[in-house]
């Protein structure tokens with residue numbers, strides 16, 4: 010082990026420049042600031058003050074003094090187990106977004122792997138401590154060493170996936186390694202063999218059966234997790250499932266075992282140094298964090314395993330709609346936490362990787378799904394019915410449409426694995442892209458010469474399939490805006506209003522598609538009811554909250570245009586109109602008309618929506634094994650409807666309603682407020 | 687506490703810095719280095735204001751801003767720091783400070799004003815929203831502590847530079863206070879990155 014305290018980064022031939030700086034400063038006026046051309050705010054902010062404890066991570070205060078670390082200090086088997094568990098907690102916290110320096114690197118063995126190497130341990134070191142059969146050296150040189158190597162290699166494998174650029178460094182995860190090795194140069198198989206060696210040693214050791222079991226389970230869990238991380242694309246669903254189920258069994262067993270916590274004077278208590286960053290080459294000041302309690306760390310690991318298993322099921326279901334449903338449910342459901350960045354990256358890699366979609370399918374598969382999952386016929390059958398004339402422009406259009414469907418379908422599916430704000434910004438782009446597909450379909454129509462009414466119906470409906478994708482994107486922009494609390498009270502009414510108009514247009518498309526008797530029919534019916542319920546609820550919210558719009562019209566209009574920048578992009582001007590247009594002028598007349606209708610009842614609207622959601626009971630559509638999740642989601646929405654049925658029963662009563670009863674903060678549903686007393 | 691009207695003054699120089707730092711630092715979990723303050727104050731001193739309870743006491747509120755061309759197309763203002771001492775909150779000091787800076791930005795042709803704030807800073811959110819800002823986007827895990835932020839934006843309609851705000855701004859104001867020589871520029875090769883705002887997202 011090199012001595013880190015002496016090994017200064019950059020070598021030791023430093024020169025003192027204080028005098029030079031002082032001389033240069035003499036030439037400056039008081040208050041003068043020297044700046045270079047490209048000196049940016051970030052540069053200014055990245056300076057730090059030596060001796061300011063919150064910035065100067067190298068500073069050691071009195072209370073932080075600790076004895077020097079001895080990697081070979083003997084440990085009891087259960088102390089080793091405790092360390093291995095906490096090492097999992099470190100790894101999970103890194104997966105949750107903390108830096109390696111705050112987590113994995115705090116495990117000091119990480120920096121002393123060479124000292125643990127049995128080949129390098131000298132006789133002198135061997136006899137430094139009196140022999141103790143309860144604390145054999147191999148617990149460190151074999152078990153700990155293999156575990157730490159596997160931990161680092163696991164991080165390396167995850168790092169490789171994370172750094173593909175599908176999730177964002179600093180935002181979704183932290184890639185900074187602070188010049189500490191993650192065993193990049195050592196093969197994963199070698200590390201796995203070390204773990205196997207440790208398992209073998211354990212088997213023949215003289216430890217108690219109980220200790221052997223405890224250590225065995227942890228080594229095996231570490232190995233299984235590493236094997237999962239080691240899987241390469243295209244992922245084998247069989248392996249994914251087998252390994253994640255194995256890992257889950259081990260995890261359950263470990264969680265049921267009770268470990269003796271190390272005493273405060275045990276060497277195990279000094280194995281993690283939260284202040285390790287002061288000895289590493291760190292870019293940013295590192296905040297000291299508390300690692301989560303072990304139960305929470307296991308929950309994190311369990312979610313990682315769920316994610317792998319879910320992926321294996323998704324690979325069973327080559328159906329765009331199923332992926333879509335599973336992805337949306339994860340985002341929409343308040344009880345689901347967002348997946349760790351690693352899984353979100355991996356899912357995206359599975360959706361599209363080096364020319365393959367969903368693992369092993371050719372990109373044209375997306376085009377197949379596009380038609381199969383809407384009008385219910387294969388692409389080949391579709392083409393044979395719409396009869397495109399043999400004309401070079403028509404063939405170009407056809408090819409262009411195919412390419413774009415492939416590209417945008419994969420992009421849509423990948424976006425469900427973005428972090429929610431990024432996903433929302435993606436849909437702003439996507440709604441334009443799908444509108445371009447719609448426009449290309451319109452251009453293709455004159456070249457179609459169907460010979461029967463069925464063919465004609467397909468020609469008529471094809472642009473609408475693209476429009477449904479656009480409207481789904483637009484809907485997600487607004488729903489995620491609600492979910493992310495982007496709308497102030499002033500704006501929320503307009504958001505519900507525009508959402509209801511988008512849903513209206515979407516429902517028209519679905520009606521058109523329901524004319525086709527297809528296997529997609531059940532899914533379309535589910536969509537029809539769900540979106541109708543949502544539409545009715547949005548209108549009712551609009552009616553209820555209308556009176557809180559009090560800003561002057563000019564400010565409302567400015568904010569509306571900015572808010573809907575995505576729908577006002579100049580590119581739309583060259584295309585057929587993208588209905589419903591974002592036209593604020595229609596807002597006031599439409600809402601006032603609704604409110605002046607004596608028959609209109611917000612409370613009744615919520616009752617109606619509840620009925621529609623209830624009627625979805627038992628329908629599965631394309632939800633596959635997510636049918637249960639979807640049902641739970643609809644039930645959650647129905648429960649909000651029940652609550653909101655206590656809203657005014659007539660438009661006349663709306664005026665007297667106290668808007669402070671709508672509870673937005675910590676609400677149960679991401680899209681609608683709760684109703685307080 | 688006196689009931690005399692609050693006095694607002696433009697930043698006058700390094701002697702104000704100590705007060706500004708103590709007002710702002712108080713609210714931060716990670717401190718800013720002094721260069722962060724100087725970065726703004728030396729380049730846009732005219733956009734920074736301090737609020738005093740009377741002529742002789744220390745300031746109780748401060749705003750620090752910048753204004754520059756964004757992607758060479760939009761004249762963008764940026765509110766970097768805003769803080770009012772706990773004992774002096776909820777009496778309109780922050781909104782007056784924002785209006786003051788805004789008025790100067792308008793004289794310099796500002797088209798939009800942006801800032802970031804923690805997603806759960808309800809005081810700041812209502813303050814800015816009462817001034818017409820909207821939460822344009824959420825920024826995922828924006829802060830070092832893993833918290834999300836909101837990017838707020840105020841769209842300034844063209845032609846509002848001649849609009850008198852409801853507070854008396856002495857007009858005309860010189861584009862920059864005269865005591866300030868522009869920061870000296872030393873040409874060095876450009877850095878491989880360009881990040882002039884806290885967030886390039």
Ligand SMILES: CC(C)(COP(=O)(O)OP(=O)(O)OC[C@H]1O[C@@H](n2cnc3c(N)ncnc32)[C@H](O)[C@@H]1OP(=O)(O)O)[C@@H](O)C(=O)NCCC(=O)NCCS
Pocket residue numbers: 713766767768769770771774775776777778779780781782801802803807808809810812813814816
């Ligand atoms: C945010 C902050 C600057 C507000 O200062 P302030 O002087 O109290 O604000 P004002 O009195 O000018 O308030 C103006 C409006 O903001 C809103 N507001 C201010 N404080 C609020 C609070 N605690 N809760 C809800 N709304 C609040 C109100 O809408 C208020 O208008 P009203 O008085 O007509 O109701 C102050 O709380 C502060 O310094 N906080 C810590 C630092 C910070 O968060 N800075 C902003 C980060 S960019």
